[in-house]
Amino acid sequence: MGNFLMLLVIRADSHLHMPMYFFLRQLSFLDLCHSSVTVPKMLENLLSESKTIFVESCLAQAFFVFATGGTEACLLAVMAYDRYVAISSPLLYGQVMSNQLCVGMVWGSWGLAFVDALINILLAVNLDYCEDQTLPHFSCELSSLFPLSCSDTSTNFTLLLCSSVLHFFGTFVMIVFSYVRIVSTILSISSTSGRSKAFSTCSSHLTTVILFYGSGFLSYLLPTSGSRLAMMLSLQYSVVTPMLNPLVYSLQNKEVKAAMGRMFRKYFHSLM
Incomplete structure (x- = not known):
């Protein structure tokens, strides 16, 4: 609901038609897609006695996750x-972050991730899976599927490790490098108000990064697969973090809060 509302606010308010909010709209759409993939089956498992899933369905869910x-x-x-x-x-800023560059970077992000996922899933499809196995997670993830296979999964684990290092750790290094440059630039600003304003423009994104990578790293790096802690981290990574992102941006971003206020006032005014 929060991500859908964020999509509506950014689309409806002309003050938010700039690169920063173009990327935020894409992030909200991504979180909406991610929740749509994981939450329905999770609710079915929680509310019904049947907690089974076909291997093909599990692999499809793992691909989209x-x-x-x-x-x-x-x-x-x-x-x-x-x-x-x-x-x-x-x-x-407007000249560097042109519409063409913004759209290209978004399409590049989608393309790289989908190719990476497709390669890993195609290799996982060829595995033989033992029957009547328990998946110790709330959603289907490749790292939790491999231990359930009766086949040799060493190649799959190696490919998944390489993908994780190049994709997730690679993007994390890029983020850290960007923030090192950001902090260096902010510290060179002479006025206190200027530094405060500069820091405030990054606070929402930095909070989202900590939520995303913090829960993700803990979920995949802790050697406690199948434990209650691992399942709770998986739940946070798959469900809680996508739900919190719009709340983080709406509470910490003055422009988003102002746009929401304008939209609700316009809506209630039309009802009167």
Whole structure:
């Protein structure tokens, strides 16, 4: 609901038609897709006695979880670069972050993530899976599927590890590099109010990055697969974080709060 509302606000308000909010709209759409993939089956498992899923359905869900998660990692790196350009070159911001560049970076994020997911899933399809196995997660993820296979999964694990290092850790390094440059630029600003304003433009994105990578890294790096802690981290990564992102941006971003106020006032005024 929050992500859908964010999409409506950014689309309806002309004050938000700029690169920063173009990327935020893409992030909201991604979180909406990610939740649509994981939440329905999770609710079915919680509300019904039947908790089974076909291997084909599980692999399909794993593909979209991998693809949307990978796209979000790339998009967060793109948004970090956008914040760096906005702070370091405010007068050239509109020229540097052109519509063509913004659209190209978004399509590149989607394309890279979907190709990465497709390669991993096609290799996983060829595995033989043992019957009547319990999946120790709330959603189907490749890392939790491989232990259930009766086949040799060493190649799959190697490919998944390489994908994670190049894709997720790679984008994380890009984000860290962007923020190092951002902090360096902010510290060079002489006025306190200028530094405060510059930091405030990054606070929402930085909070989203911490939520996304913090829960993701803990979920995949902790050697506690199948434990209650691992399942709770998986739940946070798959469901809670996408739900919190619009709340983070709406509470910490003055422009978004103002746009929401204008939209609701316009809506209630039309009813009277």
